[in-house]
Every structure is written in structure tokens, then in C-alpha cells.
Amino acid sequence: MMLDHGTLEQDHNNQTDILRHKMRHSAAHIMADAVLQLFPQAKMGIGPPTQDGFYYDFDVPQPFTPDDLIQIEELMNKTISQNQPFIRKELTRDEAKLLFADQPYKLEIIEAIPDAETLSIYSHGNFTDLCQGPHVENSSDIPAMKLLNIAGAYWRGDESRPMLQRIYGTAFENQEALEDHLEKLEEALRRDHRTIGRDLGLFSAHEEIGPGLIVWHPKGGILRSLIEDYWRDIHYRHGYNIVYSPHIGKSNLWETSGHLGFYKENMYAPMEIDDQEYFLKPMNCPFHIMIYRSGLHSYRELPLRIGELGTVYRYERSGVMHGLMRVRGFTQDDAHIFCMPDQVESEVGGVLDLTFEILNAFGFKDYQISLSTRPEKYVGELSLWDHATSSLESALQSRGLEHDIDEGGGAFYGPKIDIKIKDALDREWQCSTVQFDFNLPERFDLTFQDSDGERRRPYMVHRAILGSLERFFGVLIEHYAGAFPLWLAPNQVTIIPIADRHYDYCESVRDTLSNSGFRVEIDNRGERMNQKIRQAQMQKVPYMLVIGDREQENQMISARSRESGDLGSMSVHDLISKMQSEIK
RNA sequence: GCCCCUGUGGCGCAAUGGUAGCGCAUUCGAUUUGUAAUCGAAAGGUUAGGGGUUCGAGUCCCCUCUGGGGCUCCA
Numbered sequence: 001m002m003l004d005h006g007t008l009e010q011d012h013n014n015q016t017d018i019l020r021h022k023m024r025h026s027a028a029h030i031m032a033d034a035v036l037q038l039f040p041q042a043k044m045g046i047g048p049p050t051q052d053g054f055y056y057d058f059d060v061p062q063p064f065t066p067d068d069l070i071q072i073e074e075l076m077n078k079t080i081s082q083n084q085p086f087i088r089k090e091l092t093r094d095e096a097k098l099l100f101a102d103q104p105y106k107l108e109i110i111e112a113i114p115d116a117e118t119l120s121i122y123s124h125g126n127f128t129d130l131c132q133g134p135h136v137e138n139s140s141d142i143p144a145m146k147l148l149n150i151a152g153a154y155w156r157g158d159e160s161r162p163m164l165q166r167i168y169g170t171a172f173e174n175q176e177a178l179e180d181h182l183e184k185l186e187e188a189l190r191r192d193h194r195t196i197g198r199d200l201g202l203f204s205a206h207e208e209i210g211p212g213l214i215v216w217h218p219k220g221g222i223l224r225s226l227i228e229d230y231w232r233d234i235h236y237r238h239g240y241n242i243v244y245s246p247h248i249g250k251s252n253l254w255e256t257s258g259h260l261g262f263y264k265e266n267m268y269a270p271m272e273i274d275d276q277e278y279f280l281k282p283m284n285c286p287f288h289i290m291i292y293r294s295g296l297h298s299y300r301e302l303p304l305r306i307g308e309l310g311t312v313y314r315y316e317r318s319g320v321m322h323g324l325m326r327v328r329g330f331t332q333d334d335a336h337i338f339c340m341p342d343q344v345e346s347e348v349g350g351v352l353d354l355t356f357e358i359l360n361a362f363g364f365k366d367y368q369i370s371l372s373t374r375p376e377k378y379v380g381e382l383s384l385w386d387h388a389t390s391s392l393e394s395a396l397q398s399r400g401l402e403h404d405i406d407e408g409g410g411a412f413y414g415p416k417i418d419i420k421i422k423d424a425l426d427r428e429w430q431c432s433t434v435q436f437d438f439n440l441p442e443r444f445d446l447t448f449q450d451s452d453g454e455r456r457r458p459y460m461v462h463r464a465i466l467g468s469l470e471r472f473f474g475v476l477i478e479h480y481a482g483a484f485p486l487w488l489a490p491n492q493v494t495i496i497p498i499a500d501r502h503y504d505y506c507e508s509v510r511d512t513l514s515n516s517g518f519r520v521e522i523d524n525r526g527e528r529m530n531q532k533i534r535q536a537q538m539q540k541v542p543y544m545l546v547i548g549d550r551e552q553e554n555q556m557i558s559a560r561s562r563e564s565g566d567l568g569s570m571s572v573h574d575l576i577s578k579m580q581s582e583i584k
Numbered sequence: 585g586c587c588c589c590u591g592u593g594g595c596g597c598a599a600u601g602g603u604a605g606c607g608c609a610u611u612c613g614a615u616u617u618g619u620a621a622u623c624g625a626a627a628g629g630u631u632a633g634g635g636g637u638u639c640g641a642g643u644c645c646c647c648u649c650u651g652g653g654g655c656u657c658c659a
Contacts, residue, residue: 063587063588064588065588066589149588149589149653149654150587150588150589150653150654151587151588151653151654151655152586152587152588152653152654152655153587153654153655153656154586154587154655154656157655157656158655158656159585159586159655159656163586163587163655164587164655165587165588166587166654166655168653168654194651194652198594198595199595205650205651206650207632207649207650207651211649211650211651266657266658312659314658314659316657316658317585317586317656317657318585319585319586319587319654319655319656320585320655320656320657320658321651322652325659326658326659327659330659332659333659334659429659430658430659431659432659433659464659466659467659468659469659470659471659472659496618496619497616498616498617498618499616499617500616501616502616526614526615526616527617527621527622528615528616528617528621528622529617529618529619530617530618530619530620530621530622531620531621531622532619532620533619533620534619534620534621535620535621536620537620538620544619546618546619548617548618549618550618558618558619560619565619565620566619
């Protein structure tokens with residue numbers, strides 16, 4: 001949630017942002033300058049500043065190498081040290097076309113700029129680029145800069161257009177800020193859920209199984225079942241009905257739902273069973289609709305909320321898979337709400353409240369909310385769209401939730417609210433989503449009997465809060481860097497006997513804790529205590545209990561916490577109370 | 585799917601075209617330890633897979649697959 005942080009700080013942040021924006025934009029120009037000096041045949045694409053850096057795209061005969069990057073950076077530093085002023089000039093279309101006659105991508109950009117807009121160029125040294133600006137005054141106003149990596153990128157993001165070579169870099173107002181940023185990138189790498197997932201034994205993927213298909217290991221499995229238990233419990237409390245549905249369904253079902261029409265490229269090839277085609281499910285909605293349709297519904301039953309932890313399979317192109325964040329088989333915490341028009345707003349509000357309650361419980365505080373409105377191509381009546389969109393809007397507003405508006409960004413079947421969570425690398429991942437659907441109720445001819453006896457069409461809302469358990473788990477791992485809060489830690493307590501003669505007492509402590517519902521392990525390897533502590537720390541176990549002669553004699557334990565080290569001696573009972581209060 | 589990079593014991597890495605090594609982890613033995621790494625030994629690899637060049641390939645070339653950084657799309 002974006003809360004008000006006070007205007008002073010905001011002003012400062014804005015000014016820094018503007019400064020960085022300008023300096024990065026200018027750095028992109030200086031980079032293009034360097035590239036053209038080294039590779040005169042290069043054709044320039046675009047070179048904008050981004051959230052934390054800048055890039056520039058080039059069409060070059062040979063892709064850049066890491067060595068090229070070093071050379072380019074050297075040349076850039078030279079330009080920066082030469083104090084070259086940035087000069088803005090306005091010019092006519094014809095002048096611009098002449099100037100960029102051998103730069104086809106620039107010509108394309110010029111063509112695309114509306115006639116009413118003034119064209120401008122920025123120059124430094126011998127380099128000139130078509131550009132709106134603004135820029136820093138002088139090349140020396142880029143105190144700290146570094147090129148980061150090379151990647152392919154389609155011209156205008158369109159895969160039917162040529163692939164250009166993109167160079168990413170970043171720039172900051174001083175060396176310290178740059179180093180902080182690089183340090184942050186390293187920290188993000190350390191938090192990478194793929195690394196932590198392996199080190200903590202949470203999950204894995206295998207060449208033998210196939211890309212984008214995850215196996216959850218015992219420790220990941222405990223975490224998942226804790227998440228699922230919490231999810232079920234809170235959903236029951238919020239009036240949801242929890243259901244189960246199969247993984248495949250006949251082609252008829254998917255034809256009726258329309259998925260074979262508009263979602264086929266994400267669905268796997270059908271399998272034939274008794275002369276009928278069956279498809280692996282990419283979504284749960286048709287099954288929930290069949291549950292709805294298996295009886296007549298009175299207005300008294302609405303709203304009807306049907307939820308499921310439903311595992312779906314979607315084809316993802318081979319280059320897009322990413323750890324747990326983007327996979328081919330995943331479990332959605334899906335639900336469908338069937339309701340009457342006058343219930344829409346409170347239902348949407350209820351979903352939002354539930355969403356933030358759940359996300360908060362997992363420790364998430366920073367979200368990015370967006371409302372997506374009606375696209376050009378859509379189904380359903382305009383009045384329904386307007387009603388739905390305004391109810392989404394007012395549900396957000398009445399809760400004081402700041403949000404972006406993605407005009408025309410809704411699905412063809414309804415407007416939606418998306419909520420994104422940031423991962424360790426500041427990439428945003430969509431988890432929660434609330435979507436209206438004006439398509440499926442029509443296609444499946446859903447009705448309810450209203451108080452006046454008439455059959456009416458219910459509103460249908462899709463919603464997911466965690467999104468997919470896989471992705472949510474990935475974000476959770478990075479959020480905590482593997483040091484999960486006590487209630488989620490796969491192993492909550494490791495008991496460390498000092499010598500063999502303490503095993504029996506350790507087992508009695510273990511039993512006491514287990515009987516109170518805690519997950520406990522005893523490390524009875526023939527290792528030194530320090531080694532056992534080290535391993536438990538690296539496994540991010542919240543509590544370690546050191547047990548030796550002193551403890552055994554006094555029937556106590558010596559507790560150590562993952563965060564604050566030695567907590568001293570206490571009774572098992574005290575430890576239990578301490579942990580219980582930490583959990584609730 | 586596309587562009588680039590990558591692939592060596594479970595993990596992290598090494599090996600000018602000439603005998604595949606090291607650390608961690610594992611197993612066994614010794615040690616019985618007081619708040620982040622005890623010592624020793626053993627075991628573990630057709631260098632992702634397939635083809636080619638070469639007297640000789642982990643190393644060079646081609647194909648396939650995995651993984652990574654992006655583009656596009658999305659939970």
C-alpha cells in the first residue's frame with residue numbers, strides 16, 4: 001500500500017528521481033556515441049532511462065561481447081571527462097529526416113511522431129540523437145556510471161521485427177550511490193529463490209521431468225501445506241465453499257467456455273480417451289461453473305463463492321520460464337463469485353479486504369495496484385462494464401488504496417484489479433487479481449431465480465489472492481531470504497546435544513515441544529556444538545536449543561535465536577510460551 | 585519462439601589440444617566438545633547428450649537438451 005510518507009521526503013525523492021532520470025538518459029546518449037565510434041555501421045534503436053538505469057538498442061552485424069562492453073565503457077568515461085555540453089535544438093521534419101537519413105529506426109520514429117509535435121535533437125561532441133530530453137547540461141554531470149549486461153530485444157518489442165542488441169547500464173549522482181545499487185543487486189542474487197530453494201531443500205526442477213515443472217521437497221512441502229491450511233481456514237471464515245475438480249475435461253467443455261477459441265495457444269495438445277478428446281485444464285472456471293450449474297439457484301443463495309486450490313497447466317514458451325515464478329504447471333488459489341448486481345461492490349470490497357489480510361499475514365506491505373478498464377475488443381453490455389468498473393473503482397477508493405489505471409488493459413471479458421508484489425530484484429510479480437467475467441455466464445447460460453420469480457444472469461467474478469502457490473512461494477522465499485517467520489519455518493527448533501549422554505533428555509524436550517505442536521529436530525551427529533549451530537543458522541532455523549550437563553541437571557534448556565543469538569537458560573515451558581506468543 | 589551467454593562428482597569451482605583436480609556436502613573411524621566450520625580416511629565423474637576435426641578433445645566445429653540474462657506474454 002502506498003501510504004503518505006510526508007511531502008518533504010517526497011520532494012526530495014522526486015528531485016533525486018528527476019536528476020537520475022536526466023543523467024541516465026544522457027548516459028544512454030553517451031553510450032550510443034561510444035558504440036557508433038567503435039561500430040560505425042551500427043543502427044540506433046531507442047535509448048531511454050528506466051527504473052534503475054538505462055539501455056540503448058542497436059542493430060549491429062555482430063552481437064556485442066563482454067570485451068566490447070569494457071571498451072564502450074572506457075570510451076564513455078573519456079567523453080564524460082571531456083566536459084562536453086548537451087545542446088538542444090529544434091528542427092523540422094525534413095531536416096530531421098535528412099539528418100538521420102542512414103538511421104532507419106530513427107526515421108521510423110520520426111514518421112510515428114504526430115505532426116503537431118515539435119521535433120528536437122540533443123547533441124554532445126560529434127554525436128546527435130533525436131530526443132525530447134531533458135538532459136543534464138554537461139557530460140561531466142554523470143558522476144558514476146557502469147554498463148551491466150547485454151541482451152537481445154525486438155525492435156518495438158515486436159517479434160516480427162528485427163532483433164536488436166540491447167546494452168543495459170546504470171548511473172548515479174555519486175560513486176557511493178552506484179556502489180549501493182550494485183550491492184543491492186548482489187543482495188538480490190543472494191536472495192534468489194532458486195539458490196535458497198536448493199540450499200534449504202525446498203524444491204527442485206529436473207531435466208528428466210521437464211522445464212517449468214516443479215517438485216516440492218519435504219521442507220517446501222511443509223511450508224506449502226501450512227500456506228494451504230491457513231488459506232482454507234481463512235476462506236471458510238470468509239464464506240467460501242471449497243471444492244475439488246479434475247485435471248482434465250472433454251473438448252466440449254472447453255469449446256463452450258471459449259478457451260479453445262481464445263486460449264488455445266496456452267493449452268497442451270489433447271489426449272484421446274474412448275474416442276473423445278480431453279484437454280489438460282489451463283483454468284478452473286469451467287469446473288466451478290459446472291458446480292454452479294448442477295442445481296437451480298435462488299437469489300437467497302447469492303453471493304455464492306466457490307474456491308479451489310486448483311492445479312492448472314499452461315504452455316509457456318521455452319524462453320520465459322523462471323524458477324518458481326513462471327512455470328508450466330501450477331496451483332492457483334482460485335475462486336469464483338456468483339452474485340447479483342447490488343452485491344457486486346461489497347463482494348469486490350470483500351475480496352480486497354481478504355487479499356490484504358492474507359498478504360499482511362505473510363508479511364507483505366508493498367503492493368502495486370492497478371485497475372484495468374475496457375479494451376477495444378470486448379464482449380458483454382456496456383452498462384455491465386460501466387457498473388463493474390465503477391464498483392472496482394469505488395471499492396478501491398473507499399479503502400484509500402492508491403492505484404494506477406491501465407486504460408483499455410482489461411481482458412475482453414471484463415475489467416479487473418491486479419495487485420503486484422516485488423521480488424528481491426525489484427521485478428514485479430502479479431499475484432492477486434480480481435476480474436469480472438461477462439463472457440462465461442453467457443456461454444454457460446448461468447441464471448438465478450430472482451425475488452420476483454424471474455430468471456436472471458448472475459455477475460461472475462474470478463479472483464486469486466496468492467495467485468499461484470509456486471509464484472507466491474518464490475516471492476515469499478525472496479522476501480524472507482529463506483528466514484521464514486516462526487509459524488512458517490519448516491523446522492522451528494533444532495535441539496543440539498553437547499554429548500551423547502544428553503540424548504535422552506533431548507528426546508524428552510523434543511517430545512514436549514512436538515506435543516505442543518512445534519516442528520523439532522535433534523542434531524545428534526557426532527559433530528561439535530559450534531558446527532551444529534552453524535548448520536542450523538545456515539538452514540535458518542528460528543530456535544536452537546543447546547543441551548548439556550547444566551541443562552540436564554536443572555531440567556532447563558539454553559535457547560539461541562536465529563536473529564539475536566544466545567537467549568540464555570529457560571524452562572521448556574517458557575520457551576513454548578515465548579514461541580506461542582511469537583506465532584500469534 | 586527469438587538474441588546472447590552457459591553446462592566438469594549432490595553443490596561451488598579448477599584444469600597452455602596431452603594422466604580430470606580442489607573445497608563443501610556424503611560415508612566410515614577417532615574425538616564427547618558450551619553459542620557460527622575438530623582431525624583422519626574412503627567413496628563419488630563415459631566432463632549434459634549425439635556427431636565431427638585431430639595421433640590425441642573437458643578444451644576446437646555442428647546438432648539436440650538444460651540452465652541464465654533479456655524481448656514478447658502472463659498466475
